[in-house]
Amino acid sequence: MSRIAASFKVVALAMLWAALVEIPGAPLSGLSLIGSAHAAPPAAHKTARPAPRPRNVDVDVDVDRRGRGRRDVDVDVDVDRRGRHKSVDVDVDVDRRPRVGAVAVGVAVGTTIAALPRSCTTVVTDDVTYHHCDGVYYRPRYSGTKVVYVVVDAP
Amino acid sequence: MNAVRSIAFGGLVFIALTPAFAKDVDQANAIEPEAAQILQQMSDYLGSLKRFTLSSESTIDTLMPSGQKIQRGAHVDVAIQRPNRLRLNRNGDDVEQEFYFDGNTLTLYGKQDGYYANLGVSKTVDIDTVLDLARTEIGVILPAADLIYQDPYEGLMADAESGTLVGTSTVGGVEVDHLAFRGRQVDWQIWIEKGDKPLPRKYVITSKWIAGGPQFTAVFSDWKTSAEFDDALFTFSPPPKAQEIGFVPLRGKFDRRGAE
Numbered sequence: 474m475s476r477i478a479a480s481f482k483v484v485a486l487a488m489l490w491a492a493l494v495e496i497p498g499a500p501l502s503g504l505s506l507i508g509s510a511h512a513a514p515p516a517a518h519k520t521a522r523p524a525p526r527p528r529n530v531d532v533d534v535d536v537d538r539r540g541r542g543r544r545d546v547d548v549d550v551d552v553d554r555r556g557r558h559k560s561v562d563v564d565v566d567v568d569r570r571p572r573v574g575a576v577a578v579g580v581a582v583g584t585t586i587a588a589l590p591r592s593c594t595t596v597v598t599d600d601v602t603y604h605h606c607d608g609v610y611y612r613p614r615y616s617g618t619k620v621v622y623v624v625v626d627a628p
Numbered sequence: 629m630n631a632v633r634s635i636a637f638g639g640l641v642f643i644a645l646t647p648a649f650a651k652d653v654d655q656a657n658a659i660e661p662e663a664a665q666i667l668q669q670m671s672d673y674l675g676s677l678k679r680f681t682l683s684s685e686s687t688i689d690t691l692m693p694s695g696q697k698i699q700r701g702a703h704v705d706v707a708i709q710r711p712n713r714l715r716l717n718r719n720g721d722d723v724e725q726e727f728y729f730d731g732n733t734l735t736l737y738g739k740q741d742g743y744y745a746n747l748g749v750s751k752t753v754d755i756d757t758v759l760d761l762a763r764t765e766i767g768v769i770l771p772a773a774d775l776i777y778q779d780p781y782e783g784l785m786a787d788a789e790s791g792t793l794v795g796t797s798t799v800g801g802v803e804v805d806h807l808a809f810r811g812r813q814v815d816w817q818i819w820i821e822k823g824d825k826p827l828p829r830k831y832v833i834t835s836k837w838i839a840g841g842p843q844f845t846a847v848f849s850d851w852k853t854s855a856e857f858d859d860a861l862f863t864f865s866p867p868p869k870a871q872e873i874g875f876v877p878l879r880g881k882f883d884r885r886g887a888e
Binding site for chain 1: 723725736738741743745766767768769871873874875876
């Protein structure tokens with residue numbers, strides 16, 4: 474299936490998306506959704522997410538890893554559409570804070586979960602909100618239109 | 629007496645079904661030119677609109693592990709100004725989101741959480757391009773995108789294997805043509821206004837291979853085909869307490885290519 478999908482066929486699924494999203498990093502079994510106040514709905518609509526539209530899109534990713542702190546990722550996207558060749562630079566705003574300090578209990582930085590564990594406190598540092606759960610710090614991110622939580626180093 | 633009634637009833641049902649059944653067999657693997665033409669007219673008309681609004685009232689079936697179907701709903705308000713302005717508000721069960729596109733930046737703002745994220749593009753692009761980029765770069769599929777593309781026909785028909793004009797119907801008091809299409813994964817139906825404004829009025833998608841055949845249904849209203857907008861409508865101004873959280877890039881390709 475292609476862009477058929479594009480919106481109506483999928484959009485309403487967005488709210489039920491958690492179980493369908495491919496999240497970078499393996500979810501932690503110990504941090505499952507059970508009992509979480511933010512838990513996703515019990516079951517996702519089983520319609521598979523459609524494949525992207527059948528368009529010839531080459532993506533060149535150029536990640537600038539110099540410097541510390543906030544890093545912007547420049548993406549060169551060549552969108553070849555019906556013979557017209559468009560060169561588009563995309564700036565996906567990725568905030569990768571310095572990876573310093575150890576994360577407790579061996580949870581890999583970058584691990585992403587769809588909902589927070591049960592017991593968390595909220596910590597605000599430099600106007601950034603962190604969720605502190607069982608020794609692990611998370612920051613919220615949008616994965617698609619769904620908020621997910623990514624393990625980060627202690628602020 | 630009962631037997632007679634049953635036979636008579638059965639006969640009626642048979643008669644009623646015969647034309648449709650015969651048609652179904654005939655058209656099993658074909659897209660009727662008439663159906664394609666009506667859809668094309670809708671597509672051309674939507675593509676010709678420079679500034680328009682619509683509202684969508686939609687529901688979707690959610691299958692529980694027990695097999696129970698639960699229906700959830702959302703209301704979406706859409707404002708489009710071609711070539712490169714877009715605004716969508718989606719309010720539904722557990723969802724209160726706004727989407728802004730001003731030609732360079734697509735913003736998703738979740739009002740419940742007070743979070744927002746931007747997809748920035750280094751030069752001005754049109755709506756089609758940002759819809760594609762949102763899907764491929766950050767996995768965001770915008771509400772109503774099927775109808776927002778410059779050429780909706782292309783996307784709608786991409787997987788269609790058969791299509792038929794079911795007949796005339798009414799949606800919200802508007803006389804419409806009722807079209808039914810079949811694809812490999814889904815069957816879908818669309819109701820298109822008759823006359824010189826061939827606007828979509830209703831849209832149903834059935835996930836036919838899923839037990840229970842869950843459906844998505846959207847009814848469209850409040851079409852304004854020559855709206856006037858204030859440019860501020862398309863530009864996101866973060867409320868004081870809103871926090872930018874960013875998107876997770878899709879498919880982890882950033883990490884793959886840039887691995888240290």
